[in-house]
């Protein structure tokens with residue numbers, strides 16, 4: 008597959024998975040986390056499909072299109088691993104949707120990032136909350152959801168927290 012075709016499939020996967028996730032969290036209160044602003048494409052899409060929600064963005068170093076940079080109250084700059092541990096109390100159990108798009112194209116680094124967010128995200132998620140990820144995550148408490156029809160297995164990943172927390 009050409010790099011152009013691969014890129015197009017990635018964008019379609021992002022759009023279709025985000026659209027499905029927005030439907031899945033319909034009626035569920037809570038903010039959205041966008042992990043990895045990049046040039047702001049998926050952030051801009053999230054703004055469009057989740058107009059009523061607060062969207063908090065995490066990015067190591069902002070270099071997005073000027074129209075796609077959140078206001079300072081909704082932007083957490085610096086390393087995600089640092090910001091998550093600082094914010095756990097504020098957002099514990101409240102986040103309805105996370106989109107993680109942190110891939111670097113370097114398998115070792117991406118595996119470390121996937122392990123970091125697999126460990127770091129669960130305390131933030133509300134019951135019924137959804138994670139959309141460009142990397143496969145290890146989330147034993149979550150259900151792995153089927154992908155939209157146009158998305159090939161392994162290109163994107165969808166996870167949902169149980170609506171009723173398991174009894175202790």
Ligand code: SAM
Nearest residue numbers: 043044045046047048049066067086087108109
């Ligand atoms: N979703 C974006 C878009 O549609 O434009 C593209 C995101 S790009 C693939 C990944 C971004 O994640 C990069 O801008 C990178 O700086 C950021 N990133 C990767 N690892 C990070 C980390 N550990 N902490 C904070 N930001 C990180």
